[in-house]
Amino acid sequence: MKHHDHDHSRDRSFDDGPPSEHEIMSRAMQELLEAKGVITAEQLRRRMEQFDAEFPQRGARVIAHAWVDADFRQRLLVDGKRACAEWGIDLEADRLIAVENTPRLHNVIVCTLCSCYPRALLGMPPTWYKSENYRRRVVREPRAVLREFGTVIPEEVEVRVHDSNADMRYVVVPMRPAGTDGWSEERLASIITRDALVGVTVPDAKR
Numbered sequence: 001m002k003h004h005d006h007d008h009s010r011d012r013s014f015d016d017g018p019p020s021e022h023e024i025m026s027r028a029m030q031e032l033l034e035a036k037g038v039i040t041a042e043q044l045r046r047r048m049e050q051f052d053a054e055f056p057q058r059g060a061r062v063i064a065h066a067w068v069d070a071d072f073r074q075r076l077l078v079d080g081k082r083a084c085a086e087w088g089i090d091l092e093a094d095r096l097i098a099v100e101n102t103p104r105l106h107n108v109i110v111c112t113l114c115s116c117y118p119r120a121l122l123g124m125p126p127t128w129y130k131s132e133n134y135r136r137r138v139v140r141e142p143r144a145v146l147r148e149f150g151t152v153i154p155e156e157v158e159v160r161v162h163d164s165n166a167d168m169r170y171v172v173v174p175m176r177p178a179g180t181d182g183w184s185e186e187r188l189a190s191i192i193t194r195d196a197l198v199g200v201t202v203p204d205a206k207r
């Protein structure tokens with residue numbers, strides 16, 4: 001199902017309002033599958049836990065690898081989905097577009113219509129990502145929204161906002177911070193947060 005085909009006008013107030021259309025749909029689907037004996041609630045819960053446990057921090061590890069391996073970085077930028085497949089990560093969307101931060105460009109990801117998100121890489125989307133507040137405002141006033149995350153992007157750096165959809169997901173490739181020379185991939189991965197891969201923060205070596 002292309003979930004952008006339907007009306008999103010009732011999705012407002014994801015934060016604490018009534019459940020969205022997606023949530024109701026997903027709950028109804030779950031109840032149906034349980035009622036028909038296809039899955040049990042226990043199986044579903046275990047699968048959700050397994051998702052992160054199988055490969056924790058997968059996004060961070062892929063990006064850390066891109067920081068140390070220029071060839072992989074290039075492959076990731078050319079075809080993100082294929083590069084992730086090298087790690088056994090199956091992106092649910094047709095395309096994954098890796099967008100690279102540079103000294104002149106900072107990238108931020110949003111799904112203005114709902115909450116498309118590279119779940120296979122980053123896990124479940126955070127509540128703020130699904131909020132109407134973020135979805136609407138990050139497009140209009142990205143710098144102000146980033147400041148609320150404690151991220152100040154210098155005026156001379158362009159801020160580019162990428163709108164995800166059902167077929168196309170994005171991940172930000174942050175700049176490797178100064179002071180990380182000689183770090184192992186594992187240590188690099190430890191400073192690459194989910195929020196940095198969405199582009200609302202930047203990695204900090206002193207974390």
Ligand code: FE
Binds near residue numbers: 112113115164165
């Ligand atoms: Fe969406």
